């Protein structure tokens with residue numbers, strides 16, 4: 001007997017931008033987790049966030065207490081735990097195991113909540129734990145960096161690094177909700193703040209020339225951390241990332257093309273080559289610059305477009321070069337690792353112009369080397 005059925009699963013990704021999420025009057029968090037069956041919640045806080053906001057656990061507890069007092073069926077807060085922030089969260093299974101252990105200890109069932117508050121790395125690692133425990137409990141992501149708000153938290157992926165490879169272990173799963181509180185951004189360093197804009201440049205180059213123009217024209221305001229323009233760009237980038245996932249009909253990446261990974265083959269390799277000293281956002285800026293130089297040399301992208309993109313990255317104080325790029329043989333191994341991660345044929349997204357991309361299935365090593373050299377000047 002052969003049985004063969006197709007079926008569909010309806011998924012939903014909710015993203016809510018807000019300000020001061022734990023002020024007692026703010027209804028955002030309560031609106032996504034109230035349940036007449038009185039659920040439970042456990043919270044994991046990025047150590048960097050905790051250092052900058054030491055009262056955050058207390059504020060969360062007070063918030064839920066205040067909402068409960070006015071009769072709202074908010075979940076009961078069972079635990080707040082601080083976890084390693086930054087890429088360290090993804091470089092071992094520890095954070096993931098912390099989440100599973102707490103899920104067990106505090107009786108978190110599939111209808112209760114895991115709240116992850118942090119940068120993209122903590123969201124990825126806590127998210128993996130939340131998707132493994134009971135085959136998935138409800139995850140609420142609270143991104144606290146520009147990059148997590150304009151890209152990482154919008155995705156339906158989580159994961160950790162393994163075997164020296166970025167995101168080797170992970171799953172696809174859709175969070176219960178994403179809540180972005182822009183006030184968290186005030187405590188980022190300038191480098192942390194700016195590096196998230198490389199993903200906005202990326203998505204603008206791929207899908208929305210007007211977003212790219214906005215970034216290009218306002219780079220100095222972004223560098224000055226003007227909240228109005230910065231948030232407008234972060235929100236537009238978030239929307240484009242989410243639309244790609246929700247409307248691109250390939251949320252779980254079964255097709256060949258992965259346009260959102262423009263600039264990422266070299267970025268991921270540089271991150272692991274530097275043992276994650278290079279931040280993801282910085283690595284993406286370098287990867288974009290490299291693939292622009294390459295596309296120009298392959299006569300795919302006009303020089304003027306490449307110049308504008310690289311100038312914009314530089315105006316955002318993002319790097320477009322790193323000494324590790326000179327280790328060409330090792331860098332090029334990133335292409336095969338990238339292919340292996342995606343499966344099937346090699347598929348690299350390159351630009352034809354700002355706003356238009358295409359796929360190539362091989363890259364010429366000598367041209368990559370020439371592109372690296374050009375960036376060094």
Ligand SMILES: NC(=O)c1ccc[n+]([C@@H]2O[C@H](COP(=O)([O-])OP(=O)(O)OC[C@H]3O[C@@H](n4cnc5c(N)ncnc54)[C@H](O)[C@@H]3O)[C@@H](O)[C@H]2O)c1
Pocket residue numbers: 046047048049052084085086087090118119120121122124144145146147148151152153154155156157158159184185186187188189192196280281
């Ligand atoms: N799942 C996805 O679809 C997806 C997409 C893009 C990127 N990512 C991943 O996201 C990670 C990068 O995320 P990131 O750029 O947010 O960096 P990050 O998570 O490494 O955080 C950078 C640093 O900022 C600190 N921090 C975070 N929020 C803070 C705050 N509000 N105030 C003070 N310090 C704070 C952290 O402790 C850390 O030291 C990478 O691992 C990348 O692979 C995942």
Ligand SMILES: [Zn+2]
Pocket residue numbers: 151199264280284
């Ligand atoms: Zn990225």
